[in-house]
Amino acid sequence: MQYEALICEQKDSVALVRLNRPDKRNALSRLLRDEIVVCLGELESSEDVHAIVLTGAGPSFCAGFDLSEFQTSDMEEIFAHATSYHHKVYNCAKPIIAAVNGNAMAGGMDLAAMCDLRIAAVDAMFGQPQVKMGIAAAYDLMSSILPDPLARELCLTGRSMDAQEAVSVRFINEVVEPDQLLERAHEVAVTITGSGSAMKASFLQMQPDLFS
Numbered sequence: 001m002q003y004e005a006l007i008c009e010q011k012d013s014v015a016l017v018r019l020n021r022p023d024k025r026n027a028l029s030r031l032l033r034d035e036i037v038v039c040l041g042e043l044e045s046s047e048d049v050h051a052i053v054l055t056g057a058g059p060s061f062c063a064g065f066d067l068s069e070f071q072t073s074d075m076e077e078i079f080a081h082a083t084s085y086h087h088k089v090y091n092c093a094k095p096i097i098a099a100v101n102g103n104a105m106a107g108g109m110d111l112a113a114m115c116d117l118r119i120a121a122v123d124a125m126f127g128q129p130q131v132k133m134g135i136a137a138a139y140d141l142m143s144s145i146l147p148d149p150l151a152r153e154l155c156l157t158g159r160s161m162d163a164q165e166a167v168s169v170r171f172i173n174e175v176v177e178p179d180q181l182l183e184r185a186h187e188v189a190v191t192i193t194g195s196g197s198a199m200k201a202s203f204l205q206m207q208p209d210l211f212s
Contacts, residue, residue: 027062041088097119098117099185105160121177
């Protein structure tokens with residue numbers, strides 16, 4: 001399927017899904033969220049795809065929700081609409097590796113957190129800066145991965161966390177040079193393609209659904 005805001009390619013049994021709004025730092029517009037839901041649904045049903053690598057086009061992974069939509073739409077309606085997007089990423093039946101190239105802020109950090117593994121470039125940055133604008137941070141999601149004191153700090157202050165801090169607190173699994181990011185993410189994906197889908201299914205039975 002052709003997408004407007006996504007690029008989806010396949011190599012071996014690994015799908016590479018690239019957020020493709022580089023001029024908007026891959027901000028999560030309604031269209032992009034909807035296309036992510038459709039794309040992951042198609043990859044889940046494909047017998048040829050066993051793992052997924054998710055990254056961003058251009059210098060940013062994802063800047064979070066598209067703030068321009070908050071100026072023209074009701075904020076509560078936007079987040080209500082996003083429920084299916086959050087649910088699909090968090091509960092995808094195929095393992096997802098986030099290849100974080102550059103900034104992953106607000107909903108971009110959430111997107112990385114909802115993936116199963118996170119590999120980041122050395123210049124990646126993470127944070128919940130939306131709290132400075134009165135938009136709630138994803139505390140439940142952050143506290144499911146980060147130590148609670150750090151999750152509270154990030155969600156209350158909106159400060160940023162660089163890749164070295166992120167790997168030291170195990171928010172991300174590995175840090176690599178930017179030119180090695182996609183290759184390394186693909187290598188990790190290949191190592192789990194044999195049994196990843198079955199393992200992910202067992203994880204889903206045990207983990208609480210934060211986005212039900």
